Amino acid sequence: AQKITQTQPGMFVQEKEAVTLDCTYDTSDQSYGLFWYKQPSSGEMIFLIYQGSYDEQNATEGRYSLNFQKARKSANLVISASQLGDSAMYFCAMRFKTGNQFYFGTGTSLTVIP
Amino acid sequence: GAVVSQHPSRVICKSGTSVKIECRSLDFQATTMFWYRQFPKKSLMLMATSNEGSKATYEQGVEKDKFLINHASLTLSTLTVTSAHPEDSSFYICSARDPSANAPGTDTQYFGPGTRLTVL
Numbered sequence: 576a577q578k579i580t581q582t583q584p585g586m587f588v589q590e591k592e593a594v595t596l597d598c599t600y601d602t603s604d605q606s607y608g609l610f611w612y613k614q615p616s617s618g619e620m621i622f623l624i625y626q627g628s629y630d631e632q633n634a635t636e637g638r639y640s641l642n643f644q645k646a647r648k649s650a651n652l653v654i655s656a657s658q659l660g661d662s663a664m665y666f667c668a669m670r671f672k673t674g675n676q677f678y679f680g681t682g683t684s685l686t687v688i689p
Numbered sequence: 690g691a692v693v694s695q696h697p698s699r700v701i702c703k704s705g706t707s708v709k710i711e712c713r714s715l716d717f718q719a720t721t722m723f724w725y726r727q728f729p730k731k732s733l734m735l736m737a738t739s740n741e742g743s744k745a746t747y748e749q750g751v752e753k754d755k756f757l758i759n760h761a762s763l764t765l766s767t768l769t770v771t772s773a774h775p776e777d778s779s780f781y782i783c784s785a786r787d788p789s790a791n792a793p794g795t796d797t798q799y800f801g802p803g804t805r806l807t808v809l
Contacts, residue, residue, distance in 0.1 A: 610797065618780060620733075620800035666732065670798075677723070677784075677798055679732045 598667030695801030712783030719785035
Protein backbone atom coordinates (compact mmCIF):
# COMPACT_ATOMS: atom_id res chain seq x y z
CA ALA A 576 0.00 0.00 0.00
CA GLN A 577 1.10 3.51 -0.75
CA LYS A 578 1.24 5.97 2.08
CA ILE A 579 2.20 9.61 2.52
CA THR A 580 2.99 10.95 5.98
CA GLN A 581 3.25 14.51 7.19
CA THR A 582 4.09 14.40 10.88
CA GLN A 583 3.80 18.12 11.61
CA PRO A 584 0.16 19.18 11.97
CA GLY A 585 1.21 22.77 12.71
CA MET A 586 4.38 24.82 12.31
CA PHE A 587 5.35 28.37 13.20
CA VAL A 588 8.15 30.37 11.62
CA GLN A 589 9.41 33.90 12.02
CA GLU A 590 9.09 36.12 9.02
CA LYS A 591 12.22 36.07 6.79
CA GLU A 592 13.40 32.78 8.35
CA ALA A 593 13.55 29.44 6.54
CA VAL A 594 11.27 26.54 7.43
CA THR A 595 11.25 22.84 6.54
CA LEU A 596 8.02 20.89 6.20
CA ASP A 597 8.44 17.14 6.46
CA CYS A 598 7.05 14.49 4.15
CA THR A 599 7.84 10.81 4.08
CA TYR A 600 6.37 8.16 1.86
CA ASP A 601 6.17 4.44 1.63
CA THR A 602 6.21 2.64 -1.67
CA SER A 603 7.82 -0.25 -3.44
CA ASP A 604 7.48 1.48 -6.80
CA GLN A 605 10.64 2.75 -8.44
CA SER A 606 8.93 5.36 -10.60
CA TYR A 607 6.84 8.06 -9.00
CA GLY A 608 6.40 11.80 -8.74
CA LEU A 609 6.36 13.95 -5.63
CA PHE A 610 4.47 17.20 -5.39
CA TRP A 611 3.86 19.96 -2.90
CA TYR A 612 0.72 22.05 -2.90
CA LYS A 613 -0.23 25.12 -0.87
CA GLN A 614 -3.82 25.66 0.23
CA PRO A 615 -4.58 29.13 1.65
CA SER A 616 -7.76 29.83 3.57
CA SER A 617 -9.54 30.54 0.29
CA GLY A 618 -9.39 26.82 -0.42
CA GLU A 619 -7.66 26.66 -3.79
CA MET A 620 -4.79 24.23 -4.19
CA ILE A 621 -1.69 25.90 -5.59
CA PHE A 622 1.02 23.78 -7.19
CA LEU A 623 4.44 24.63 -5.76
CA ILE A 624 7.06 22.15 -6.81
CA TYR A 625 7.63 18.74 -8.40
CA GLN A 626 10.33 16.08 -8.01
CA GLY A 627 10.59 12.96 -10.12
CA SER A 628 11.89 9.80 -8.50
CA TYR A 629 14.68 9.55 -11.07
CA ASP A 630 15.71 13.19 -10.83
CA GLU A 631 19.21 13.42 -9.43
CA GLN A 632 19.04 17.09 -8.56
CA ASN A 633 16.76 18.50 -5.88
CA ALA A 634 13.98 20.56 -7.40
CA THR A 635 13.90 24.31 -6.79
CA GLU A 636 11.28 26.92 -7.64
CA GLY A 637 12.07 30.39 -6.39
CA ARG A 638 11.91 30.32 -2.59
CA TYR A 639 10.79 26.70 -2.59
CA SER A 640 13.17 23.77 -2.71
CA LEU A 641 12.61 20.09 -2.21
CA ASN A 642 15.06 18.11 -0.12
CA PHE A 643 14.70 14.73 -1.78
CA GLN A 644 16.35 11.76 -0.06
CA LYS A 645 15.27 8.72 -2.00
CA ALA A 646 16.92 6.12 0.22
CA ARG A 647 15.15 7.58 3.25
CA LYS A 648 11.93 8.05 1.26
CA SER A 649 11.58 11.64 2.29
CA ALA A 650 10.69 14.74 0.29
CA ASN A 651 10.82 17.71 2.60
CA LEU A 652 9.79 21.17 1.43
CA VAL A 653 12.07 24.04 2.35
CA ILE A 654 10.68 27.57 2.20
CA SER A 655 13.36 30.23 2.44
CA ALA A 656 12.82 33.84 3.57
CA SER A 657 9.28 33.19 4.82
CA GLN A 658 6.66 35.80 4.09
CA LEU A 659 3.34 36.47 5.81
CA GLY A 660 1.57 35.29 2.68
CA ASP A 661 3.12 31.85 3.14
CA SER A 662 0.72 31.15 6.00
CA ALA A 663 -1.43 28.28 4.69
CA MET A 664 -1.91 24.53 4.69
CA TYR A 665 0.76 22.61 2.81
CA PHE A 666 0.12 19.18 1.33
CA CYS A 667 2.65 16.67 0.11
CA ALA A 668 1.35 14.43 -2.66
CA MET A 669 2.59 11.50 -4.65
CA ARG A 670 1.66 10.07 -8.00
CA PHE A 671 2.58 6.54 -8.95
CA LYS A 672 3.07 5.36 -12.50
CA THR A 673 0.73 2.45 -11.90
CA GLY A 674 -2.31 4.69 -11.63
CA ASN A 675 -3.60 8.20 -12.11
CA GLN A 676 -4.34 8.96 -8.53
CA PHE A 677 -2.61 11.45 -6.35
CA TYR A 678 -2.19 10.39 -2.75
CA PHE A 679 -2.12 13.28 -0.33
CA GLY A 680 -0.58 13.60 3.10
CA THR A 681 -2.62 14.97 5.99
CA GLY A 682 -1.17 18.43 5.62
CA THR A 683 0.84 20.87 7.71
CA SER A 684 -0.55 24.21 8.79
CA LEU A 685 2.17 26.86 8.54
CA THR A 686 1.86 30.17 10.34
CA VAL A 687 4.36 32.94 9.63
CA ILE A 688 4.82 35.28 12.57
CA PRO A 689 5.68 38.93 11.88
CA GLY B 690 0.78 27.25 -14.81
CA ALA B 691 -2.37 25.81 -16.28
CA VAL B 692 -5.70 27.25 -15.16
CA VAL B 693 -8.69 25.28 -13.97
CA SER B 694 -11.95 26.98 -13.13
CA GLN B 695 -14.81 25.70 -11.05
CA HIS B 696 -18.38 26.92 -10.83
CA PRO B 697 -20.11 27.73 -8.59
CA SER B 698 -17.68 28.66 -5.86
CA ARG B 699 -20.34 28.39 -3.20
CA VAL B 700 -23.80 26.86 -3.21
CA ILE B 701 -26.49 26.41 -0.60
CA CYS B 702 -29.35 24.07 -1.35
CA LYS B 703 -32.25 22.35 0.34
CA SER B 704 -32.11 18.71 1.30
CA GLY B 705 -33.36 16.49 -1.50
CA THR B 706 -32.35 18.75 -4.38
CA SER B 707 -29.55 18.10 -6.88
CA VAL B 708 -26.54 20.33 -7.39
CA LYS B 709 -24.26 20.45 -10.43
CA ILE B 710 -20.65 21.59 -10.16
CA GLU B 711 -18.63 22.39 -13.28
CA CYS B 712 -14.89 22.01 -13.72
CA ARG B 713 -13.17 23.53 -16.76
CA SER B 714 -9.61 23.52 -17.99
CA LEU B 715 -9.16 26.97 -19.51
CA ASP B 716 -5.91 26.80 -21.45
CA PHE B 717 -5.29 23.14 -22.04
CA GLN B 718 -7.13 19.98 -22.96
CA ALA B 719 -7.64 17.58 -20.12
CA THR B 720 -8.45 14.00 -21.03
CA THR B 721 -8.53 13.19 -17.35
CA MET B 722 -10.02 15.16 -14.51
CA PHE B 723 -10.34 14.26 -10.86
CA TRP B 724 -12.92 15.05 -8.21
CA TYR B 725 -11.94 15.36 -4.56
CA ARG B 726 -13.80 15.98 -1.38
CA GLN B 727 -12.28 17.76 1.57
CA PHE B 728 -13.67 17.90 5.10
CA PRO B 729 -12.67 20.82 7.37
CA LYS B 730 -9.02 20.66 8.38
CA LYS B 731 -8.61 17.33 6.60
CA SER B 732 -6.78 16.15 3.54
CA LEU B 733 -8.22 15.68 0.08
CA MET B 734 -10.05 12.45 -0.57
CA LEU B 735 -10.21 11.29 -4.17
CA MET B 736 -13.79 10.51 -5.16
CA ALA B 737 -13.49 9.61 -8.80
CA THR B 738 -11.46 9.88 -11.97
CA SER B 739 -13.29 11.42 -14.89
CA ASN B 740 -12.23 10.32 -18.37
CA GLU B 741 -13.34 12.19 -21.46
CA GLY B 742 -15.74 10.12 -23.49
CA SER B 743 -16.00 7.23 -21.08
CA LYS B 744 -17.43 6.35 -17.71
CA ALA B 745 -15.87 7.72 -14.56
CA THR B 746 -13.90 5.47 -12.25
CA TYR B 747 -15.09 5.76 -8.67
CA GLU B 748 -13.05 5.13 -5.55
CA GLN B 749 -14.18 2.50 -3.13
CA GLY B 750 -17.00 3.69 -0.93
CA VAL B 751 -18.16 6.49 -3.24
CA GLU B 752 -21.72 6.06 -4.47
CA LYS B 753 -21.73 6.45 -8.24
CA ASP B 754 -25.49 6.95 -8.33
CA LYS B 755 -25.26 9.79 -5.88
CA PHE B 756 -22.24 11.54 -7.36
CA LEU B 757 -22.80 11.59 -11.11
CA ILE B 758 -19.81 12.54 -13.20
CA ASN B 759 -19.91 13.52 -16.85
CA HIS B 760 -16.82 14.41 -18.87
CA ALA B 761 -18.46 15.57 -22.09
CA SER B 762 -15.53 17.40 -23.64
CA LEU B 763 -11.79 17.81 -23.28
CA THR B 764 -12.27 20.94 -21.20
CA LEU B 765 -15.35 20.21 -19.08
CA SER B 766 -16.27 17.74 -16.38
CA THR B 767 -19.35 18.01 -14.20
CA LEU B 768 -20.17 16.53 -10.81
CA THR B 769 -23.83 16.29 -9.87
CA VAL B 770 -24.71 15.60 -6.26
CA THR B 771 -28.13 14.01 -6.51
CA SER B 772 -30.72 14.19 -3.74
CA ALA B 773 -28.29 16.06 -1.54
CA HIS B 774 -28.41 15.64 2.23
CA PRO B 775 -26.71 17.62 5.01
CA GLU B 776 -23.95 14.99 5.26
CA ASP B 777 -23.00 15.84 1.67
CA SER B 778 -22.00 19.33 2.80
CA SER B 779 -18.33 19.65 2.06
CA PHE B 780 -15.67 21.33 -0.04
CA TYR B 781 -15.46 19.75 -3.48
CA ILE B 782 -12.35 20.31 -5.58
CA CYS B 783 -11.63 19.24 -9.11
CA SER B 784 -8.29 18.90 -10.78
CA ALA B 785 -7.10 18.26 -14.30
CA ARG B 786 -4.00 16.62 -15.63
CA ASP B 787 -2.02 18.67 -18.08
CA PRO B 788 -0.37 16.08 -20.32
CA SER B 789 1.61 18.64 -22.30
CA ALA B 790 5.37 18.40 -22.41
CA ASN B 791 5.71 21.71 -20.62
CA ALA B 792 4.03 20.53 -17.44
CA PRO B 793 6.48 19.42 -14.74
CA GLY B 794 6.68 15.66 -14.76
CA THR B 795 3.77 15.62 -17.26
CA ASP B 796 1.62 14.35 -14.41
CA THR B 797 1.04 17.53 -12.48
CA GLN B 798 -2.52 18.08 -11.47
CA TYR B 799 -3.84 21.64 -11.48
CA PHE B 800 -6.70 22.33 -9.15
CA GLY B 801 -9.82 24.40 -9.43
CA PRO B 802 -10.66 26.89 -6.68
CA GLY B 803 -13.18 24.53 -5.11
CA THR B 804 -16.91 24.59 -4.44
CA ARG B 805 -18.28 24.85 -0.94
CA LEU B 806 -21.57 22.98 -0.78
CA THR B 807 -23.95 23.50 2.13
CA VAL B 808 -27.08 21.37 2.28
CA LEU B 809 -29.74 22.64 4.65
